Amino acid sequence: MKSTAIVTGAVSGIGKAIAGRxxxxxxxxxxxxxxxxxxASLEKEWGKDCCKFxxxxxxxxxxxxxxxxxxxxxxxxxxxxxxxxxxxxxxVIWKMDPEDFDRVxxxxxxxxxxxxxxxxSGMKEKKDGRIINIASRAWLGNPGQSNYAASKAGVVxxxxxxxxxxxxxxxxxxxxxxxxxxxxxxxxxxxxxxxKLVEAQPTRSMGRAEDVAxxxxxxxxxxxxxxxxxxxxxxxxxxxxxxx
Numbered sequence: 016m017k018s019t020a021i022v023t024g025a026v027s028g029i030g031k032a033i034a035g036r037x038x039x040x041x042x043x044x045x046x047x048x049x050x051x052x053x054x055a056s057l058e059k060e061w062g063k064d065c066c067k068f069x070x071x072x073x074x075x076x077x078x079x080x081x082x083x084x085x086x087x088x089x090x091x092x093x094x095x096x097x098x099x100x101x102x103x104x105x106x107v108i109w110k111m112d113p114e115d116f117d118r119v120x121x122x123x124x125x126x127x128x129x130x131x132x133x134x135x136s137g138m139k140e141k142k143d144g145r146i147i148n149i150a151s152r153a154w155l156g157n158p159g160q161s162n163y164a165a166s167k168a169g170v171v172x173x174x175x176x177x178x179x180x181x182x183x184x185x186x187x188x189x190x191x192x193x194x195x196x197x198x199x200x201x202x203x204x205x206x207x208x209x210x211k212l213v214e215a216q217p218t219r220s221m222g223r224a225e226d227v228a229x230x231x232x233x234x235x236x237x238x239x240x241x242x243x244x245x246x247x248x249x250x251x252x253x254x255x256x257x258x259x
Contacts, residue, residue: 016090017043020235021082023073023130024100026053028198029149032224033097033231038065040232042095045086047071073100073126083133092141095235096134098127099149101166103200105159116162123166124173131177135186144186147234148174149227152194152250167192171246178244187243189234194250197221217252 020037024030025046034044038061046054046068054068067089071082086093101123104115127148138144153160154167174190181188195201195212201221204212213219227249233239234247248254 017041018094018237019043019045019086019089019092020095020097021045021047021086021093021130021134022097022099023047023071023126026050026057026068028200029193029196029224029227030097030099031057032228033099034066035061036225036228036232037095037097037235040235042235043067043089045069045082045089047073047082048100073130074121076129079129079133083137087137092137093134094143095145095147096130097147097149097231097235098130098170100126101149101151103160103163105163107159108161111162119162120166120169123163124169127170128173131173131188135177135181138186139181139184142185144181145235146174146177146181146186146188147231148188148190149231150174150190150192150246152192152248152254154192155254174246175244182243187234187239189243190246191227191230191234192246192248192250192254193222193227194248194253195221196227196249197223215253217255220251222249222251 020042022034025034026048034046037044044066046066048054051070058068069082069085071078104119148170150170151167153164154171157164171190174188177188230247230249
């Protein structure tokens with residue numbers, strides 16, 4: 016029986032690349048997202064023997080609990096959780112509405128926390144599991160992203176705490192921090208803005224969603240041991256300050 020992996024924000028962009036890679040790795044992937052049309056399309060494309068779409072708002076406890084219950088019904092346990100779902104609402108702090116701060120923190124940090132909380136007991140009891148949180152290089156600081164950067168800094172801290180709490184139970188918790196990745200969101204940026212972002216990269220290029228998926232695949236593999244509490248950057252070197 017295939018091990019079950021849950022990926023949140025799974026039907027587009029980086030989440031879709033991660034989910035597709037885990038399907039190819041032999042996992043049964045639960046696609047958790049709000050977009051029913053895209054979820055149904057992926058289910059049809061990849062096959063119902065490989066994946067299942069479940070609509071879920073990760074900020075709502077009852078929906079998270081229903082998601083975990085449905086995922087566990089597949090083979091009784093969850094082997095991998097990838098917390099990828101996240102939102103942006105950028106602005107400089109003196110123009111940012113408090114509601115935009117709350118909304119980003121609620122999805123990116125609280126939603127990730129709720130998902131981790133929901134799987135922790137089962138993984139602890141089974142003494143096996145992988146939790147992979149998608150953070151962002153932005154946690155180191157980006158102008159106009161006080162809400163987003165704070166949420167992702169929280170995800171990094173959450174990852175470290177859970178690694179300490181769950182390590183003795185053979186549950187490995189790590190984060191992946193993407194930088195500038197070629198997604199529909201970045202392609203919609205004004206040309207001049209995107210050009211400046213690329214020029215600030217040591218590699219003078221954007222990464223691919225598949226680059227992030229590759230690292231998630233490595234961390235999700237049962238053969239990957241003794242790595243926990245870490246944040247792996249997929250950012251073309253931007254996190255070391257080069258290119259600024």
